Amino acid sequence: xxxxxxxxxxxxxKRLIQQAAEIIRTGGVVVYPTDSGYxxxxxxxxxxxxxRICQIRDLDKEHNFTVMCRDLSELSIYARVDNDAFRxxxxxxxxxxxxILKGTKEVPKRLLNPKRKTIGIRVPSNKIxxxxxxxxxxxxxxxxxxxxxxxxxxxDPDVIRQRLEKRVDLIIDGxxxxxxxxxxxxxxxxxxxxxxRGAGDSAPFxx
Numbered sequence: 436x437x438x439x440x441x442x443x444x445x446x447x448x449k450r451l452i453q454q455a456a457e458i459i460r461t462g463g464v465v466v467y468p469t470d471s472g473y474x475x476x477x478x479x480x481x482x483x484x485x486x487r488i489c490q491i492r493d494l495d496k497e498h499n500f501t502v503m504c505r506d507l508s509e510l511s512i513y514a515r516v517d518n519d520a521f522r523x524x525x526x527x528x529x530x531x532x533x534x535i536l537k538g539t540k541e542v543p544k545r546l547l548n549p550k551r552k553t554i555g556i557r558v559p560s561n562k563i564x565x566x567x568x569x570x571x572x573x574x575x576x577x578x579x580x581x582x583x584x585x586x587x588x589x590x591d592p593d594v595i596r597q598r599l600e601k602r603v604d605l606i607i608d609g610x611x612x613x614x615x616x617x618x619x620x621x622x623x624x625x626x627x628x629x630x631x632r633g634a635g636d637s638a639p640f641x642x
Contacts, residue, residue: 437600441608444468447566456570458605464488466580466595468609469503470561471531471617471634472588473595475603476503476577480543485576491602492578500546501533501555503577505568513541513574514556520622523640529560531634535621546576553623563609579616587614 438458440451459465464477464484475491477484479502488494504510507524514536516524524534538547538554547554557577559565568575580589582598589595592608599606618635621628627640 437596437603438605439596439600439608440605442563444609445562447563449566452563452566452570455567455605455607459567459571459575463604464491464602465575465605465607466599466603467564467567467607468561468592468612469531469559469564470529470612471579472590472612472614473580473592474501474503474564474577474588475580476575478571479546479574479576481576482543482545485546487602488576488578491599492581494578497548498578499535499548499553499555501557501577502542502546503557503559503564503568503575505565505574506558509574510556510558513539514554515539516622517625519625523620523622523627524558527635527639528558529565530558531560531615531617533557533617533619535619535623535630537623551623553621555619557617561609563607581616588612588616590614 442451464487466475502513533555535553542554590612615634618633619631620640621630629637
């Protein structure tokens with residue numbers, strides 16, 4: 436049975452954020468709110484956690500996982516960012532975007548796309564997600580919480596609890612969220628390429 440925290444979306448309770456971070460540090464798999472629906476994540480080096488997430492989401496080895504970072508300085512540790520990409524990132528983070536970039540050696544190889552050696556990178560604007568990342572002092576390996584044949588991210592914490600309370604270690608209720616997944620922008624080969632249109636405005640990446 437998972438734990439269930441109701442955390443205020445504007446002023447997250449520090450005690451609950453600390454407990455959530457400790458659950459992640461000790462190997463837990465956590466469902467938490469972002470600015471584009473709910474996500475599911477674990478500590479970056481947690482292989483067993485990644486395997487559990489793959490089972491829950493029925494993901495294959497080609498899936499692009501996302502490294503959820505608290506800011507651009509942390510992002511640059513895990514991804515190779517040239518000057519042009521940095522300007523785009525600076526102008527559009529935090530927000531509902533996932534950026535595909537070449538990963539650095541700090542990213543576990545099993546999380547990289549096996550052919551392209553890329554990783555999804557994201558800086559969320561959701562206050563609960565940012566508070567957890569600050570408390571963790573490290574990124575969270577994450578992916579959008581999309582269940583079954585649905586194309587949209589899960590948005591209702593009550594529904595998530597009904598479906599996953601025996602499969603994850605913590606569900607954070609941060610209120611009902613929009614169902615749109617992030618806009619995915621591939622910056623790995625230089626010029627931006629829109630891979631998926633979602634919650635973020637794609638106009639800044641269309642030249």
